[in-house]
Amino acid sequence: MEKQRENWGSKFGFILAAAGSAVGLGNIWKFPYIAGENGGAAFILVYLISILMIGIPIFISELIIGRKSQLNVVGAYKKLSNNSPFWSIVGYMGIFTAFVILSYYNIVAGWSLGYFFEAIKGTFNEFTTVELASNYFSNQTSNTFWIISWQFLFIALSVYVVFSGVRKGIEKYSKLLMPILLVILISLAVWGISLKGSSAGLTFLFKPDWGSINGRVILIALGHAFFTLSLGMGAIITYGSYFRKDENILTSALWVVFLDTFIAIVAGIAIFTSVFSMGFNPAEGPGLIFNVLPTVFNKMPGGNIFGTLFFLLLFIAALTSAISLLEVITSYFVDQKKHSRHWVVLVAAFVTFLVGIPSAMSFGLLKDFQFFQKNFFDIMDFLSANILLPGGGLLIAIFIGWKFGYRKSMGALESGSEGWLQANIFFAIVGKKVPAKKLSIGNIWFVFVKYVAPILIALVFLKSIGVI
Ligand code: PFF
Numbered sequence: 001m002e003k004q005r006e007n008w009g010s011k012f013g014f015i016l017a018a019a020g021s022a023v024g025l026g027n028i029w030k031f032p033y034i035a036g037e038n039g040g041a042a043f044i045l046v047y048l049i050s051i052l053m054i055g056i057p058i059f060i061s062e063l064i065i066g067r068k069s070q071l072n073v074v075g076a077y078k079k080l081s082n083n084s085p086f087w088s089i090v091g092y093m094g095i096f097t098a099f100v101i102l103s104y105y106n107i108v109a110g111w112s113l114g115y116f117f118e119a120i121k122g123t124f125n126e127f128t129t130v131e132l133a134s135n136y137f138s139n140q141t142s143n144t145f146w147i148i149s150w151q152f153l154f155i156a157l158s159v160y161v162v163f164s165g166v167r168k169g170i171e172k173y174s175k176l177l178m179p180i181l182l183v184i185l186i187s188l189a190v191w192g193i194s195l196k197g198s199s200a201g202l203t204f205l206f207k208p209d210w211g212s213i214n215g216r217v218i219l220i221a222l223g224h225a226f227f228t229l230s231l232g233m234g235a236i237i238t239y240g241s242y243f244r245k246d247e248n249i250l251t252s253a254l255w256v257v258f259l260d261t262f263i264a265i266v267a268g269i270a271i272f273t274s275v276f277s278m279g280f281n282p283a284e285g286p287g288l289i290f291n292v293l294p295t296v297f298n299k300m301p302g303g304n305i306f307g308t309l310f311f312l313l314l315f316i317a318a319l320t321s322a323i324s325l326l327e328v329i330t331s332y333f334v335d336q337k338k339h340s341r342h343w344v345v346l347v348a349a350f351v352t353f354l355v356g357i358p359s360a361m362s363f364g365l366l367k368d369f370q371f372f373q374k375n376f377f378d379i380m381d382f383l384s385a386n387i388l389l390p391g392g393g394l395l396i397a398i399f400i401g402w403k404f405g406y407r408k409s410m411g412a413l414e415s416g417s418e419g420w421l422q423a424n425i426f427f428a429i430v431g432k433k434v435p436a437k438k439l440s441i442g443n444i445w446f447v448f449v450k451y452v453a454p455i456l457i458a459l460v461f462l463k464s465i466g467v468i
Helices: 011-022 025-037 041-069 073-080 085-121 130-141 144-163 166-194 199-206 215-228 235-240 249-277 285-299 303-337 341-363 376-414 418-422 425-430 441-464
Strands: none
Touching: 011 166, 011 235, 011 249, 011 303, 025 041, 025 085, 025 215, 025 249, 025 285, 025 303, 041 073, 041 199, 041 215, 041 235, 041 249, 041 376, 041 441, 073 085, 073 235, 073 303, 073 376, 085 130, 085 144, 085 285, 085 303, 085 341, 085 376, 130 144, 130 285, 144 166, 144 303, 144 341, 166 249, 166 303, 199 249, 215 376, 215 441, 235 303, 249 285, 249 418, 285 303, 303 341, 341 376, 376 418, 376 441, 418 441
16 A cells, blocks of 8 residues: 655644745845845835735645645656646756755855854954955855865755654754744844934835836846745645645645745845944845844844854754755655655755855855856856746746646645635625625636736746847
């Protein structure tokens, strides 16, 4: 008899694990620096619109594909498309994307682990100016041995978690780590707001300057919506495959998206209030939090403790995301190839270590190896966030909207979401029944998946290459 697939212990467990995947370096490291580089509030608005109109519908679609098939990303597409070669390739693209993301994700995660130890050692005490901090950052990130050692240690820790499986590994650690992260981040934001001059940071975050928007910026905002929600490559399909039939997909998806967005905004507040009140440059690039925050901690009462907590938080957030990327690869080899879980995790992790080495050296030995003014690290980031994930998302929307179709999708979504799906959207909002039956939440979701999301993604692609 076939072994029963492992399940999340509870809906809460799923929400924390999926939020663990979603909330990561994307929220705390990447979101502030790309918002800083692309004009602040206007960029954030485009990002929020992408989350609402594209992110939520696709998140629900991935959960459906995962739960319905009970399989990894490749197996899921194969099963639900009756072995279509095209859709199998889309599944393999997800595995490929996981390797591309991990190749540079593990590096930044390694930096945060390294900075956690620097904070404990009291290194930030020397950073009286941002120049001193950024010189230190450049020195460390050009030191191949430093980077690769931390990268290795970080990967070893993710292996440890994924080794233990879904419930005893991923779910257990996410439940423990996610609440700690929330508490630390909110404290930092409150501290940031209390600083003199913090209002300039809030204005930057919340007052849009539409002049800064163009096709490239819209693509970056859309790509980030995918990246931050872990969408477009099968991570949520994989987590959805451990989702029980009697749990509500709709409300779970909304919870995860809400938590992820909330945490990005809180991280933005924590970082930009500090950046502006100390007179730093918000467009500092990938080094933003590593250059600016240690200088902020240097000036802050109890800064060593906050600094230590902050980099611990960054590491935790990175860990719960990296394990979901590793799980995409692992579950494929376990389900499809019947390899043992432990063996697969070890080999996959080792491969991600190797493919990460050029990214690790992009700030040192391989600094001059550039293509279109991007180093290897930037290329991996651009390729995954701005091409592979939105492209994968477009295909997921097409799969659910056009291939799997209305009837089957509704059937798959229904179990666990019964009352919700048929509820009239106006009824859900204002509590009054309106006769228009077609406007049920389920129907509106489907229109977004079938038409709105694919058209918007296609338009953004076309605009970013200057066709429209
Ligand atoms: N969502 C993660 C973050 O914001 O850091 C990154 C990520 C994890 C992207 C898992 C994609 C993925 F499948």
